[in-house]
Amino acid sequence: MSEWLENAISRGQKIDDWLNPKRSRALELLSTTKWPTRKTEAWRYTPLRAIQSTKATQLEVVSELTPLAIADLSAIELVFKNGKLDKSALSDTLPTGLTVSLGSELAAQQQLQAIADFSEVKPDRHLFGLVNDALAQDVVIVNVEAGVKVEQPLRISSLLSQGAESHTRVQVSLGEGAELAVIEDVQAEGETLNTAFVEYFVSPKAHLEHYRFALQTGTNVSVGGCHFNMLDHSTMHSTIVAFGSDLSRLDTDIIHSGEFVDAKLNAIYLLDNNELFDLHATVEHAMPNGTTEENVRCIVGGRAKAVFNGRIHIHRDAQKTLAELNNRNLLVSKTAEINTKPELEIYADDVRCAHGATSAEVDKQALYYLQTRGINRAQANVILNFGFINELIDLMPNKVLAEWIRPIIRARFSAMKVN
């Protein structure tokens, strides 16, 4: 076991609060967990050196940072500063039907429910999910009542100042037929470490629109997860936009626990310098008649390393499933690296499943076409590369967010070292 993990466990053991039942379970699981190496399949391409050497620690000081401004966005703000919820940032008047509370402050009965839900969606196999179980200081509980359509998106920002370590935990429940958009983002300054896990409980016929922006770069270490439990006829549309950092890893689990669930996940990542980003996206089709569509596109330059693992698991009972995964990668530098592994594991016969993965340069025909219109090769390359990403930005349901992120991605791409 690593020194870092031992230290985390011993810190977890010192905490004594309402989450004890789940924490002790996590600690027990952690005590028998082997520290991942190259031979650990889930970490095959993602070394954990950065986490072992980080100097980030849990700080008492509150971060001075403020959430990144998103022009024209009017959101309900949920702000974590160095791991603690900043209650002052939360609006006093929330839309009817939406409640936001801290697990520690709930009435006993509700607290029992919160404990029962805790780690129900997030699978135990995520090592740092267990770390988060053990070290999360509290749980933010978001609840949307049945039939309520919340107009404003809920934004969960995690702000970390230099040297900070943070373990944030959120549980979001959508009642039957409810609708909510959630934006998760991180802002980190210098050497920081955060594990941010959010569990979503989506009731029948509810609709979740989800965004996770992992735009932190540099010496930040982030390991987090988004886990979605989907019931009958519920729908979700998730967009992930990521740059890399010393270590940036995200695990998503979409679980079709009900029938006729429709799930879409689009992920974009643009990596440069020495950055690493690793997305492990798992879809569990446990029930029949579900559909899943995933599009993952990445551009890797500099000496960066992109890792993708896209697993679609069709259980025995999940007949009439439609599942598709498309993963396209562009390498733009001779020192960059792409590692991708789309997986299908299928135990039902009446299903339509497919995945495709490519790693290539831009389409030569398209390049020629642009050149015949007078655009030089280098610029044509930039246009085509950006177009490749832009397609997914166009699919973002929230146009305010799309117009905010588009120039950010464009600027990052323009600054990328292409050779």
Next chain:
Amino acid sequence: MTVQVEIDEALGREYEAGFISDIESETFEPGLDESVITRISKMKNEPEWMLEWRLGAFREWLKMEEPDWALVDYPKIDFQAISYYSAPKSMKDKPKSLDEVDPELLRTYEKLGIPLIEQQMLAGIAVDAVFDSVSVVTTFREKLQEAGVIFCPISEAIVEYPELVKKYLGSVVGRKDNYYSALNCAVFTDGSFVYIPKGTRCPMELSTYFRINEQNTGQFERTLIIADEGSHVSYLEGCTAPQRDENQLHAAVVELIALDNAEIKYSTVQNWYPGDENGKGGIYNFVTKRGICHTKAKISWTQVETGSAVTWKYPSCILKGDDSVGEFYSVALTRGRQQADTGTKMIHLGKNTKSTIITKGISAGRSNNSYRGLVKMAATADGARNFTECDSLLIGDKCGAHTFPYIESRNPSAIVEHEATTSKVSDEQMFLCRQRGLDPEKAVSMIVNGFCKEVFKELPMEFAVEASKLLEISLEGSVG
């Protein structure tokens, strides 16, 4: 009767090669240590360096752990309960001609459809027949020698052509490569050796037929094929074993070396005993096959896998030379409780190297069938290309079909394309076939054959027919 029941019935057909030959054998006591390895080496009259090589591998093997990443599940193998050498007594004093070979041995091969008597032999195919731990006979050797082609048991090659063996044995699959290959290096008993001289097109197809007969023995064969510059060879491999309730281990290593401009085509029809419907018995087929391509060379693997209880096999190509080509065509059919985890690795090192992977997995019964593959584009592989297509067909709702492709690219000018799909034999297809008068078995076998066509067309003619028939037999009783 539902179509599913019909398919199930069609798949239940018996294993035709399941008979046991009554042959008196000399078999080592079960167990494995350095003295067993020394005895094997002595039996084969090997030079000292070969024994040292084996012992080195054994010591490495002791330090290694059995791999557990494949999607297969079987009880832990007790390596001390296996006998590592078994040979018909009649083979002790090497028979000098076919007349001296035990007629029961010849009958065994005849029953398997491989007549070894020259008059009856398939014209144009030279056969090396390996029975348990020894090569019984190698046909057409003189004719091949005229062309300068060496085709003989590897045990003989170690004695007769030590320089070639020393240079190439273990050069593609190193002794420490993996758990089973290390074991093979330590205890291999026989297999085939092929050398095709510069610029020579081998005048006939070469083939090796592996038969496990004796109980409680493992078969550890070793094949080494060297195609010198500008040469060409097509090699076929077939395998069967009797129907027994115990599992038997088959851990082979095959190494191919294609020097500049050479071409090796390696085809396998693997029909080891798969165990019964309930998963009792059957062969554990843990095989390491790998080839290296030098400049402009080509290696093409084609496999039809219908047998074995558990298959763990990834015929691979190291595309070292510029403009070299690697191909992998595979049909894997699993039924009953069979488990197959098979695929390939294409390691692109040279410039403008090309690889193609086409796989067809068919799962029926309660079986699990996985494709596992790696396509690696090294930083040096400018302009390299890979195209991969993995299709799975599920017959029934109790089986599994899985795809695990790994893609690693470090070169911006390299292109990798991977596609995978899953489908079933649809009711509409079945209805159409039956409306046109085909019974369900015929209909399924026709649809499955169509599904596999892309791979079958890569097989040499005789094998293509055999493979198609084998598929039909294996499919009998599996209709839905």
Next chain:
Amino acid sequence: MSDNKSLLTIKDVYASIEEKQIIKGFNLDIKPGEVHAIMGPNGAGKSTMGYVLSGREGYEVNSGTITFNGKDLLEMEIEERAAAGLFLAFQYPVEIPGVSNLEFLKASVDAIREANGEEPITSSELLKQAKEACKQVDLPLAFLKRGVNEGFSGGEKKRNELMQMLLLKPKLCILDETDSGLDIDALQMVAAGVNSQRSPERSFIVVTHYQRLLDYIKPDFVHVLADGKIVKSGDASLALELESQGYAWLETHKDEDNIEG
């Protein structure tokens, strides 16, 4: 024969793709303002000539010379040829998802303006021109926001090509089977677009398999291309002759034509 006033002079060009000889001694001279039709059977090399002129990768000129506007065309990059005023309207324009038509047009117009020492176009001016061009080729304005050719029908792709031509104002337009797959209304519309662009400074090469298009775009010259070279040239009446006789006569006249050179 060519003189100083020629816009394009192709002299005895041999060209190949992957070592297969496709163009075998091609000669053509085009003066400003002229419309040349190139006709011929499938496989004659009609499209190849467009690719050779635009400089497509893999199309190798083995011998011969091509002069465009006084410069050696073969020495120029693809985009330099475009900047010099050469425009190829593709038979099968490629789809570029994610790159909007408008963004693409701006990049293209600016690149060509820059090459000619002009300032970039303002976005509003470009939008104005693009809207006009769309109107002229009857392409809904919404297409400006869509990905280049993405999900366009065959006819829409052809109109999109024409729309680009209107904006880029080239000196030489090569229309590669722009009529293929179009119904009669679309054909007339395409022809009207081309005709509106005819001027003493602008020349056209109209590559087509059928005479039909030439009912609407009147050529000054018609050339018959067979087996990689021009085997017969004439005025507009040659097209009608081809229409009535088909291309079969080329076979019977082959030797004769060869003798004539």
